Amino acid sequence: MPSSPGGFEVPLWRSIAVFRFASLAYVCVLVVRDADRYAHPVAAGVVLLVMLAWSGVTAVRYARPANRGWPLLLADLGVVLAILAATPWVVGRQALAAGVPTLAVAWLAGPVLAWAVSGGRRRGAVAALLLGGADLASRGRIGPSSLTGVILLLLAGVVVGHVARLAVTAEERLQRAVELEAATRERERLARGIHDSVLQVLALVQRRGAHLDGEAGELARLAGEQEAALRALISGGDPAPPAATAGDTLDLRALLGRHASAAVQVSAPATPVPLPATTARELAAAVAAALDNVDRHADGRAWVLVEDEGETVTVSVRDAGPGIPDGRLAEAVRQGRLGMAQSIRGRITDLGGEVRVLSAPREGTEIELVVSRFRAGGRGTAR
Structure with a gap:
């Protein structure tokens, strides 16, 4: 001894x-x-x-x-x-x-x-x-x-x-207890400063560039991964794996949790929500595009709800903005604005899932993204 x-x-x-x-x-x-x-x-x-x-x-x-x-x-x-x-x-x-x-x-x-x-x-x-x-x-x-x-x-x-x-x-x-307490206090101190600066910037870059192609889209994806890793580091958890093969699964909670901020509230089950890696990433990208729309057309405040229903997973994105007037989505497509048509509907449709848009003037908008846990591809319906 x-x-x-x-x-x-x-x-x-x-x-x-x-x-x-x-x-x-x-x-x-x-x-x-x-x-x-x-x-x-x-x-x-x-x-x-x-x-x-x-x-x-x-x-x-x-x-x-x-x-x-x-x-x-x-x-x-x-x-x-x-x-x-x-x-x-x-x-x-x-x-x-x-x-x-x-x-x-x-x-x-x-x-x-x-x-x-x-x-x-x-x-x-x-x-x-x-x-x-x-x-x-x-x-x-x-x-x-x-x-x-x-x-x-x-x-x-x-x-x-x-x-x-x-x-x-x-x-x-x-x-060991003294060292752990000191490390926890230092992590909390850093977390306060990082949350108010770095994380907000990374989240903004990820949301703004999620629907873009080329180097801009890649930059947005890297920003999202680094935000998740940094958020996990300062909270004492393990960061979500930045990459996975097609046969792997990812926890949807980890991918969507990176969007949580003072303006965006993310509610998810207490247990993991595993999905095929491709499905999880595409669904998370669609949610990011929906949040980008909230940031541009509403006041930026949104509520994200994840529901694991066994065979299907539903993610709802709701805001308290002015709502979407009738015909506005079709007009946006004609004008070449493909955020809803491609970044959201296109992704979910390619996964064989379904998109529901519930909106009324001055009552906000709710977008429901429904995907099957067992279908990673194919064409589905979109309403």
Whole structure:
């Protein structure tokens, strides 16, 4: 389990440093109390100085994350093992058999805690078993109290290791949450600016050029694709695929959703509306042409409704403009204005679909585009 340079692990390492000095103070009290029973009391004082110096070294070294690797961990374990190995000579076998504590006492738990924090439960358990076995080997006799000490040491390694792992996991999750919140705020900030500028321009280019041929029509198509991709990016979703083969399907909602703006309201089912790629694109182009008519002849406000009826899909484009007078569509054809005749009726007719135009003076216009999900071509009716 890798250590992080800050966060929840820092208090654990500081606690280990405090534990070393607090347990060393307890060792000093025991040494002063039992010094007259030691075989070599002067050597006991030297051992105390070594323990004090090593406590200071570990407190400084473990404070730096770069030092919490195997060299320091093994050295920490080795120092305590050396003190346990020297205990029978310093204290004396007779004193140990009489119940005098070993020199390390609780101080030997320092490496166990360090291994547990740096590597989790398993590493803490390994260090506890090594030091517990060495502690038992240094005693003149093994009793219930010594076995209890080893069990407590093992439990400390397991529990502290588990807590350390939970702390690191919590820190990682918190970091991801902070990064996600920052990214979301930045996306929202960008979305506000982009929606008020870039998206509106791209949507206008797409609608104005959808019925044109040549490079102008291609430019309008690319503008529509980039608007959809950009809108999906700033909203956190996946952009609709810009291209598909004839055998693929596209979600009609994604193609029509790019027209949504302050003036155009798009209502679609909550579930995907899949159509053959050609059908979906042609239907979306017809809707774009209808919206272009709304922009030119009405006030630009329109409502687009998508209805998935199983075998057929109906898209309604409604506005609140002045309506279409009787005979106006036929007159537009004679004048060479082919927006309704070609861009809308022509596309839907080629798909084998149907176009219904419902209009009345001063009551707006509603255009219903009906296509079959299973017929991608052929001639249909148009009313």
